[in-house]
Amino acid sequence: xxxxxxxxxxxxxxxxxxxxxxxxxxxxxxxxxxxxxxxxxxxxxxxxxxxxxxxxxxxxxxxxxxxxxxxxxxxxxxxxxxxxxxxxxxxxxxxxxxxxxxxxxxxxxxxxxxxxxxxxxxxxxxxxxxxxxxxxxxxxxxxxxxxxxxxxxxxxxxxxxxxxxxxxxxxxxxxxxxxxxxxxxxxxxxxxxxxxxxxxxxxxxxxxxxxxxxxxxxxxxxxxxxxxxxxxxxxxxxxxxxxxxxxxxxxxxxxxxxxxxxxxxxxxxxxxxxxxxxxxxxxxxxxxxxxxxxxxxxxxxxxxxxxxxxxxxxxxxxxxxxxxxxxxxxxxxxxxxxxxxxxxxxxxxxxxxxxxxxxxxxxxxxxxxxxxxxxxxxxxxxxxxxxxxxxxxxxxxxxxxxxxxxxxxxxxxxxxxxxxxxxxxxxxxxxxxxxxxxxxxxxxxxxxxxxxxxxxxxxxxxxxxxxxxxxxxxxxxxxxxxxxxxxxxxxxxxxxxxxxxxxxxxxxxxxxxxxxxxxxxxxxx
Numbered sequence: 001x002x003x004x005x006x007x008x009x010x011x012x013x014x015x016x017x018x019x020x021x022x023x024x025x026x027x028x029x030x031x032x033x034x035x036x037x038x039x040x041x042x043x044x045x046x047x048x049x050x051x052x053x054x055x056x057x058x059x060x061x062x063x064x065x066x067x068x069x070x071x072x073x074x075x076x077x078x079x080x081x082x083x084x085x086x087x088x089x090x091x092x093x094x095x096x097x098x099x100x101x102x103x104x105x106x107x108x109x110x111x112x113x114x115x116x117x118x119x120x121x122x123x124x125x126x127x128x129x130x131x132x133x134x135x136x137x138x139x140x141x142x143x144x145x146x147x148x149x150x151x152x153x154x155x156x157x158x159x160x161x162x163x164x165x166x167x168x169x170x171x172x173x174x175x176x177x178x179x180x181x182x183x184x185x186x187x188x189x190x191x192x193x194x195x196x197x198x199x200x201x202x203x204x205x206x207x208x209x210x211x212x213x214x215x216x217x218x219x220x221x222x223x224x225x226x227x228x229x230x231x232x233x234x235x236x237x238x239x240x241x242x243x244x245x246x247x248x249x250x251x252x253x254x255x256x257x258x259x260x261x262x263x264x265x266x267x268x269x270x271x272x273x274x275x276x277x278x279x280x281x282x283x284x285x286x287x288x289x290x291x292x293x294x295x296x297x298x299x300x301x302x303x304x305x306x307x308x309x310x311x312x313x314x315x316x317x318x319x320x321x322x323x324x325x326x327x328x329x330x331x332x333x334x335x336x337x338x339x340x341x342x343x344x345x346x347x348x349x350x351x352x353x354x355x356x357x358x359x360x361x362x363x364x365x366x367x368x369x370x371x372x373x374x375x376x377x378x379x380x381x382x383x384x385x386x387x388x389x390x391x392x393x394x395x396x397x398x399x400x401x402x403x404x405x406x407x408x409x410x411x412x413x414x415x416x417x418x419x420x421x422x423x424x425x426x427x428x429x430x431x432x433x434x435x436x437x438x439x440x441x442x443x444x445x446x447x448x449x450x451x452x453x454x455x456x457x458x459x460x461x462x463x464x465x466x467x468x469x470x471x472x473x474x475x476x477x478x479x480x481x482x483x484x485x486x487x488x489x490x491x492x493x494x495x496x497x498x499x500x501x502x503x504x505x506x507x508x509x510x511x512x513x514x515x516x517x518x519x520x521x522x523x524x525x
Contacts, residue, residue: 119143218244229262283307325350347374366390370399
């Protein structure tokens with residue numbers, strides 16, 4: 001068949017992700033499986049009506065946990081005949097014309113193929129891309145062509161999250177320092193370069209601003225040198241899906257220097273190592289997406305001064321500071337763990353939204369510090385086993401914090417001139433020698449707390465002695481499991497409001513009806 005490009009994309013052609021995600025913390029293991037729309041703030045478990053931003057209310061993509069159902073008329077708009085197929089097939093009524101989207105077809109089967117209305121699963125391979133490059137992927141769940149949201153969805157191996165387009169077949173380079181002839185490499189898949197820096201030099205010499213992707217092979221040896229996009233084009237650097245890791249090491253400088261240059265940098269399936277000094281990523285403009293990536297080494301993982309850093313299914317375990325957010329910088333995380341470092345996150349005048357994320361085992365500067373007008377939203381997340389200077393979350397000097405459906409074990413404290421802070425549908429408790437809720441100015445509603453019952457409505461008190469009856473394994477250290485037990489104290493304490501998450505930390509469903517009772521904290525057992 002030949003697909004005519006005579007009509008625009010069907011109005012239902014928006015990316016909706018397959019449901020399901022998991023993040024297990026028992027025994028220190030981290031198991032992640034999910035997707036979300038990296039083209040919008042990490043907001044995807046929110047239903048419409050959120051009290052945050054309009055972008056956070058849009059149910060459009062991977063990670064969108066709001067339910068979306070296409071209405072199927074009993075007859076097509078141009079015929080009185082009933083559908084000729086049963087509900088289990090992908091084909092709808094006949095009597096359409098041409099190939100591609102057709103107004104004669106109903107919403108459930110919007111495409112015409114050989115006179116029959118079908119959903120996108122009835123289209124030939126590559127048809128979605130041919131119909132609309134911004135909707136190259138067939139979303140079988142809703143039956144319409146949608147934008148890509150994972151690199152694996154693209155036949156070219158690279159997705160531009162911000163537009164939903166796949167990177168072009170021609171705009172790709174390969175790097176493999178284990179390949180014997182890489183010193184004379186041309187950057188093709190059969191004859192790769194030795195270093196990512198070489199590939200970047202070739203890419204930066206290309207005319208125009210089209211997106212380019214670099215595929216990096218797994219290797220026992222790191223790829224050394226600073227990756228410095230200096231052309232105004234989107235760049236993707238993608239490691240292997242299995243086997244040996246691809247490790248980038250900046251050696252004497254930044255590993256990724258996203259400084260007033262590339263508008264979009266995509267990092268996927270990489271290990272980024274800064275050794276014992278330096279910063280892995282610095283950025284002051286545009287967007288940096290890191291997916292399925294590990295940050296290791298001895299110093300700061302990221303210095304975010306004016307860009308938007310978006311971490312998804314990643315682990316930050318640098319030994320130094322996890323992420324510093326300053327100025328107009330923005331940190332957005334989904335299913336990301338910050339652990340085993342001297343400090344987790346410092347938000348110094350910038351902003352951060354953490355969803356379905358973990359901040360644990362930081363042993364000097366503690367978990368999260370919000371100062372000098374910084375802003376933090378903590379949603380469906382867990383903060384625990386952070387020590388010394390800050391046992392959990394600390395707010396001061398105009399910092400503001402909004403906590404929804406999260407579990408904080410340690411201390412939530414306010415220093416001098418702290419800005420507005422609020423806690424709702426959450427758990428804030430302590431182990432011995434920790435304070436728990438330690439901010440008398442915080443607004444607290446429908447939460448389980450050790451103090452501050454009178455700082456809001458619907459709160460329930462618990463204490464350190466109750467931890468064993470509330471949580472699966474409330475021990476000190478990395479073996480802790482802060483999932484809640486069925487029927488425990490948090491049951492029914494939370495009250496669902498429009499815009500609240502409709503799934504929990506692990507992707508399990510929450511009540512969606514306004515006013516419905518729910519478990520307080522990040523987890524529903």
